[in-house]
Amino acid sequence: NAGVTQTPKFRILKIGQSMTLQCTQDMNHNYMYWYRQDPGMGLKLIYYSVGAGITDKGEVPNGYNVSRSTTEDFPLRLELAAPSQTSVYFCASSSPYEQYFGPGTRLTVT
Amino acid sequence: AQSVTQPDIHITVSEGASLELRCNYSYGATPYLFWYVQSPGQGLQLLLKYFSGDTLVQGIKGFEAEFKRSQSSFNLRKPSVHWSDAAEYFCAVGRVTEYGNKLVFGAGTILRVKS
Numbered sequence: 001n002a003g004v005t006q007t008p009k010f011r012i013l014k015i016g017q018s019m020t021l022q023c024t025q026d027m028n029h030n031y032m033y034w035y036r037q038d039p040g041m042g043l044k045l046i047y048y049s050v051g052a053g054i055t056d057k058g059e060v061p062n063g064y065n066v067s068r069s070t071t072e073d074f075p076l077r078l079e080l081a082a083p084s085q086t087s088v089y090f091c092a093s094s095s096p097y098e099q100y101f102g103p104g105t106r107l108t109v110t
Numbered sequence: 111a112q113s114v115t116q117p118d119i120h121i122t123v124s125e126g127a128s129l130e131l132r133c134n135y136s137y138g139a140t141p142y143l144f145w146y147v148q149s150p151g152q153g154l155q156l157l158l159k160y161f162s163g164d165t166l167v168q169g170i171k172g173f174e175a176e177f178k179r180s181q182s183s184f185n186l187r188k189p190s191v192h193w194s195d196a197a198e199y200f201c202a203v204g205r206v207t208e209y210g211n212k213l214v215f216g217a218g219t220i221l222r223v224k225s
Binding site: 004029030031035040041042043045048050051090092093094095096097098099101102103104 | 114119151152153154155156159161200206207208209210211212213214215216217218
């Protein structure tokens with residue numbers, strides 16, 4: 001039972017480069033989320049989706065984009081990487097009662 | 111606006127000692143409350159949740175939490191800590207729908223266990 005999977009696990013980007021963080025869930029959940037985690041700051045919601053074709057901004061959406069073409073996949077796009085985007089990124093999906101988290105992607109922008 | 115405060119950034123306890131992690135929330139309606147644990151290099155795992163009813167809720171790994179509406183608190187407790195409990199703990203509050211939930215997380219408390 002895979003749950004929520006994320007790729008890659010680690011990535012180093014140069015300033016101005018772009019990349020897509022992949023997220024897939026196999027639990028048929030409607031709700032999916034992208035968070036970033038910075039030391040001492042907890043998790044901040046970047047974007048979320050309540051179903052295929054429906055996305056909305058969270059608390060810290062600037063510099064990111066998302067799409068949701070299928071129930072299973074919810075990729076996060078960074079268009080012009082900046083050092084402020086150095087963080088650990090978590091994808092999650094939820095039933096009504098619990099969010100299930102992926103293992104995270106550690107991104108460094110230099 | 112919803113918010114969650116975890117006043118303690120770090121806590122160190124001896125193995126076998128009791129533990130209480132504090133959580134205070136601000137929420138405009140009946141809160142749904144959660145505690146998650148994150149081991150180093152891992153994602154978050156749900157420990158327990160409160161939706162309604164009995165204000166003392168039991169979770170996995172021997173943890174429990176008590177909801178106190180008058181104090182806007184949802185503190186996490188464990189009577190005897192094990193070395194494997196060393197991790198970061200997050201309190202969260204939010205709303206729940208029939209399709210999913212949307213949560214606001216606290217900044218976390220790092221638990222260190224000394225032998």
